[in-house]
Amino acid sequence: MKNPGVNKFISATSPASRRWLGMVPEVTTWILILLFLHTGIDKLAGLKTFTAQMERSPLIGAYAHALGILVPVGEVVTAMLLVFGKTRLAGLYASVFLMSVFTAYIYAMLKYSYHLDCSCGGVTKYLDWTEHLWFNAIVLALSILAAVCLSGKIQA
Secondary structure, eight states: OOOHHHHHHHHHSOHHHHHHHHHHHHHHHHHHHHHHHHHHHHHHHTHHHHHHHHHTOTTTGGGHHHHHHHHHHHHHHHHHHHHSGGGHHHHHHHHHHHHHHHHHHHHHHHHHOSOOOOOOOGGGGGSOHHHHHHHHHHHHHHHHHHHHHHHTSSOO
16 A cells, blocks of 8 residues: 555655656666675685684674575575566565665674674675675665665655
C-alpha cells in the first residue's frame, strides 16, 4: 500500500527531483554490483589471509572458517541478484542486510574491541575504521533509498 503523504510530497517536487529519484536505484545498483564483486572476489582470492584475519577478531573469531566462505560468496551472489531486473529488488534487500551487518560489526569493533585488524576486501581495506564506518553508512543509506524507490514506496 502506498503512503499518500509520501507520494503527495514526491509529486509536489520538481521534475529534476523526480528524475533524480528515478536514477537512484539504477546508479546505486551499479555501485553495489562493483563493490560486492570487487570485495567478494578479492576475499575469495585471498581466502587464507581473509580467514586468518577474521580468526583474530574477538567478535567473530570462532566463526571465521564458516564466515570466510559465506561472506564473499554472499557478496558475489548479491551482486548477481542485482544484475537482473527480476531479482534486483531481492538484491537490494540482500545489500541492505549485508551492509547493516557489516556496519554493525565495524561499530562494535570500534566501540568494544582493543584489537582492530581489518579483514575487509577490495578498496575498503585502504580505509581506517572510522572512514570505513562512514563509507558503510553511506552505502547502507543509498541501498535503503534504492530499495524503497524500486519497491514503489516512492514513485519518481
